Amino acid sequence: xxxxxxxxxxxxxxxxxxxxxxxxxxxxxxxxxxxxxxxxxxxxxxxxxxxxxxxxxxxxxxxxxxxxxxxxxxxxxxxxxxxxxxxxxxxxxxxxxxxxxxxxxxxxxxxxxxxxxxxxxxxxxxxxxxxxxxxxxxxxxxxxxxxxxxxxxxxxxxxxxxxxxxxxxxxxxxxxxxxxxxxxxxxxxxxxxxxxxxxxxxxxxxxxxxxxxxxxxxxxxxxxxxxxxxxxxxxxx
Numbered sequence: 001x002x003x004x005x006x007x008x009x010x011x012x013x014x015x016x017x018x019x020x021x022x023x024x025x026x027x028x029x030x031x032x033x034x035x036x037x038x039x040x041x042x043x044x045x046x047x048x049x050x051x052x053x054x055x056x057x058x059x060x061x062x063x064x065x066x067x068x069x070x071x072x073x074x075x076x077x078x079x080x081x082x083x084x085x086x087x088x089x090x091x092x093x094x095x096x097x098x099x100x101x102x103x104x105x106x107x108x109x110x111x112x113x114x115x116x117x118x119x120x121x122x123x124x125x126x127x128x129x130x131x132x133x134x135x136x137x138x139x140x141x142x143x144x145x146x147x148x149x150x151x152x153x154x155x156x157x158x159x160x161x162x163x164x165x166x167x168x169x170x171x172x173x174x175x176x177x178x179x180x181x182x183x184x185x186x187x188x189x190x191x192x193x194x195x196x197x198x199x200x201x202x203x204x205x206x207x208x209x210x211x212x213x214x215x216x217x218x219x220x221x222x223x224x225x226x227x228x229x230x231x232x233x234x235x236x237x
Contacts, residue, residue, distance in 0.1 A: 038145050042090050043100030044108070045138050045152060049083035050101070051112050052076075052131050059120055059127075071164030075127070078161040085155045089148070115193055121172050121179065122186050125233075128165045129190045132229055133222055135160070137198045140218065169233050184235040191226060195219065 056076035060069050087097040115126040135156050142149035142156070173179045198219070230236065 038148060039095060039100050040103075041138075041141065041145065042086060042093075042095075042148075042152070043097075043102075044104045045156075046083055046086040046090065046097060047101040047104045047108055048131075048134060048138075049079050049086060051108055052079040052127055053083060055112060055116070055123065055127055059123055062120055068164075068168055071168065072124075074161040075164060078159060079131070082155050082158060082160075086152065089151060089155075093148070111193065111197060115190055117186060121169060121183065124165045124168060125183055125187055126190055128162050128169075129187055129226065129229060130194045131160065131162070133191075133194045133226055134197065136222055136225055166233055169235075173234055180235060183233075184230070187230055187235055191223070195222070198222065 053076050056072055056079060060072045060076060063069050063072060090097045090100055111130075115130055117123040117126055139153055139156050142153045145152065169183065173183070
């Protein structure tokens with residue numbers, strides 16, 4: 001049985017937020033008491049980026065328009081670049097990337113299948129929304145790992161080249177307004193699946209109500225960023 005990292009840490013620890021004076025652009029979560037071990041964090045972060053690349057590559061193959069293929073290829077290339085940089089970091093630390101990623105292959109592949117749409121536009125939205133939310137989440141989590149975490153943060157903050165997806169979705173909606181309601185509904189479904197990943201990573205299945213109140217600002221920020229992404233595409237969050 002696969003042991004997720006939230007099943008491996010001691011229980012009863014608290015999550016705290018730093019003050020604005022300690023963060024440059026937003027509240028930062030101090031995950032130190034809740035964070036998984038560094039190998040688990042790196043393995044999952046690397047496999048997530050590989051999954052984004054795989055899904056975008058599938059979209060390129062199934063998209064007939066050359067301009068859209070080229071746009072999607074840039075987003076796929078950005079995801080692959082992040083994956084390769086995380087893999088290089090793992091090797092630099094003396095670990096085997098495959099061994100670190102393997103425990104997360106089955107559950108994260110299941111997550112990708114659950115968020116794979118029937119139509120290409122739904123899957124494009126899935127990549128944009130789920131990758132955006134989880135990148136934000138792992139950026140916050142990275143503050144627990146010192147210099148290695150800062151290097152991971154730099155990797156995740158690199159340009160994701162997903163603006164092309166926003167443009168494609170915008171053009172789709174402009175061609176038929178009914179797409180707006182369909183994609184908005186799909187986007188709302190994606191949030192639930194994605195937050196399950198983040199909530200489980202913090203052990204929220206076992207934390208008491210008081211502890212859940214402490215981490216509520218984390219998800220408030222994730223949802224705020226999600227709403228901005230949806231607004232940018234003209235979709236109701």
